[in-house]
Amino acid sequence: MTKSNQHLGASFRDPSGFLFLRNGLLYRQINHIYHENYQTLMDSGLYEELVHKHLLIPHEEVVLEAAESQQAYKIIQPELLQFISYPYEWCFSQLKDAALATLKIQKIAFNYRLSLKDCSAFNIQFHHGQPLLIDTLSFEIYQEGEPWVAYRQFCQHFLAPLALMAFRDVRLSALIRVHIDGIPLDLASHLLPIRTWFNFGLLSHIHLHAISQKRYADKTVDKSTITRRMSSTAFLGLVDSLETAVRGLRLKIQKTEWEDYYQEAHSYTSDGLQHKLQLVGEYIDRIQPNSLWDLGANVGLFSRLASDRGITTLSFDVDQNAVEQNYLASKEEGAADLLPLILDLTNPSPNLGWHNNERMSLFDRSSPDAVLALALVHHLAISNNVPLEWLADFFSSLGPWLVIELVPKSDPQVGRLLATREDIFPKYTQEGFELAFRERFDIQDATQIRDSERILYLMKKREDF
Amino acid sequence: MNFLHLSSEIAARMNLISVLLRHNMAYLDPGSGSYLLQLLIAGLLGSLFVVKASWGRIKTFFRRLFSRRDNDSSDEE
Numbered sequence: 001m002t003k004s005n006q007h008l009g010a011s012f013r014d015p016s017g018f019l020f021l022r023n024g025l026l027y028r029q030i031n032h033i034y035h036e037n038y039q040t041l042m043d044s045g046l047y048e049e050l051v052h053k054h055l056l057i058p059h060e061e062v063v064l065e066a067a068e069s070q071q072a073y074k075i076i077q078p079e080l081l082q083f084i085s086y087p088y089e090w091c092f093s094q095l096k097d098a099a100l101a102t103l104k105i106q107k108i109a110f111n112y113r114l115s116l117k118d119c120s121a122f123n124i125q126f127h128h129g130q131p132l133l134i135d136t137l138s139f140e141i142y143q144e145g146e147p148w149v150a151y152r153q154f155c156q157h158f159l160a161p162l163a164l165m166a167f168r169d170v171r172l173s174a175l176i177r178v179h180i181d182g183i184p185l186d187l188a189s190h191l192l193p194i195r196t197w198f199n200f201g202l203l204s205h206i207h208l209h210a211i212s213q214k215r216y217a218d219k220t221v222d223k224s225t226i227t228r229r230m231s232s233t234a235f236l237g238l239v240d241s242l243e244t245a246v247r248g249l250r251l252k253i254q255k256t257e258w259e260d261y262y263q264e265a266h267s268y269t270s271d272g273l274q275h276k277l278q279l280v281g282e283y284i285d286r287i288q289p290n291s292l293w294d295l296g297a298n299v300g301l302f303s304r305l306a307s308d309r310g311i312t313t314l315s316f317d318v319d320q321n322a323v324e325q326n327y328l329a330s331k332e333e334g335a336a337d338l339l340p341l342i343l344d345l346t347n348p349s350p351n352l353g354w355h356n357n358e359r360m361s362l363f364d365r366s367s368p369d370a371v372l373a374l375a376l377v378h379h380l381a382i383s384n385n386v387p388l389e390w391l392a393d394f395f396s397s398l399g400p401w402l403v404i405e406l407v408p409k410s411d412p413q414v415g416r417l418l419a420t421r422e423d424i425f426p427k428y429t430q431e432g433f434e435l436a437f438r439e440r441f442d443i444q445d446a447t448q449i450r451d452s453e454r455i456l457y458l459m460k461k462r463e464d465f
Numbered sequence: 466m467n468f469l470h471l472s473s474e475i476a477a478r479m480n481l482i483s484v485l486l487r488h489n490m491a492y493l494d495p496g497s498g499s500y501l502l503q504l505l506i507a508g509l510l511g512s513l514f515v516v517k518a519s520w521g522r523i524k525t526f527f528r529r530l531f532s533r534r535d536n537d538s539s540d541e542e
Contacts, residue, residue: 233511
């Protein structure tokens with residue numbers, strides 16, 4: 001591989017082909033070994049149907065010098081995504097929709113005698129608000145009689161985390177970060193409550209599946225001695241059974257302190273809230289960003305000021321339920337420029353996988369033109385003791401523009417945070433805040449929100465530091 | 466060995482090779498436990514699927530059966 005081609009860190013397991021970058025553009029090389037499957041996908045009509053239904057990323061065949069020319073059959077250029085997100089950053093319904101999309105693709109593929117040969121949750125991405133498959137080389141010609149090769153991966157990547165989130169605790173999605181090839185079924189089985197043994201889908205696909213895996217773990221199975229076959233009806237029955245199991249999973253809604261906050265009753269008068277919305281809207285119009293990150297977005301009230309203007313917007317929050325509400329609302333609205341995601345700013349997802357090079361840390365993936373940090377700073381500076389200079393440093397590393405709200409100590413929210421602890425924050429004042437941020441930013445505007453002590457700032461990163 | 470026999474032999478072997486090659490595309494380890502579980506519950510899943518798919522027809526069949534019975538009994542009055 002020459003220096004001019006950068007082989008993507010996660011694209012190495014499949015001999016069918018791989019992704020690479022050349023001159024900053026993304027391409028996929030298809031190897032000779034895969035050509036029959038690829039042509040069947042393209043010629044049978046499956047490609048058209050899936051693209052039409054927004055279930056597969058469209059691509060174009062290009063004439064290009066291959067990255068590894070000995071094995072190369074064709075090079076394709078897939079349509080670019082607005083942002084790469086990972087399953088451990090998704091809320092429950094995003095993961096559920098990704099699972100259902102995978103099964104839908106499998107059912108449609110079956111009509112063309114094709115089948116998915118893998119079911120990694122990392123093969124699904126949200127594009128214009130909808131989940132779709134980005135791995136064009138995931139299909140293989142269906143062999144009647146053979147069980148589904150991707151069944152294990154589907155159960156580990158999708159069914160197990162969804163079941164854990166629905167039956168135990170929604171925060172267990174974090175396990176996907178630790179087990180990047182899906183949650184081991186014996187772990188899921190141990191963590192799930194007894195009542196899941198009375199759910200047919202979970203009994204078969206998680207509990208019995210885990211037992212079967214353990215039983216045959218160190219035994220070599222000689223396929224040639226097995227006379228039993230899996231008919232195509234049974235194959236479809238398996239997919240149908242998984243779909244029923246996934247559809248039946250629902251979250252028990254958990255209330256946290258954040259949800260109450262954004263009922264908008266507590267922190268602002270209705271006049272104040274309208275004022276804040278108007279100000280943020282004006283700032284966004286001034287900046288004219290192509291992309292925007294709303295940090296601590298809660299249910300995305302302010303994120304929508306950007307996404308409604310057609311700006312590619314990522315709406316981050318640490319609270320799973322807030323992100324869930326945000327996502328469900330965006331689905332109903334058909335919001336194509338908004339992607340809600342889970343993010344703990346005090347512990348963002350790092351580089352993961354082989355050589356820590358398969359899944360990138362959030363800040364390495366892309367950077368926005370503008371950042372919203374509304375009603376956020378006090379949670380970082382007070383609850384998390386992050387010095388204001390470090391906050392300024394952090395925000396300036398993200399992008400050129402910042403809209404940030406200072407919530408002073410006189411505000412009841414901060415009063416609540418300091419209620420049971422010592423006030424060790426002498427610099428947390430308007431002067432201290434502005435001094436710290438002037439190290440990295442030019443303060444272009446500062447306006448106090450009506451009926452409130454909170455101040456909204458528009459800042460631009462300094463060129464000269 | 467005549468030409469026809471030889472060519473059909475070659476075709477059969479090439480078919481076998483292409484089947485084997487196709488299987489090698491599935492780089493993923495399906496897992497022996499997962500593989501065997503599917504074979505074990507295949508029959509059950511298949512039957513459930515058939516019943517589910519024909520559920521509409523089954524319901525209509527029983528509905529018609531009972532409505533015919535009602536018609537017969539009302540004719541006698």
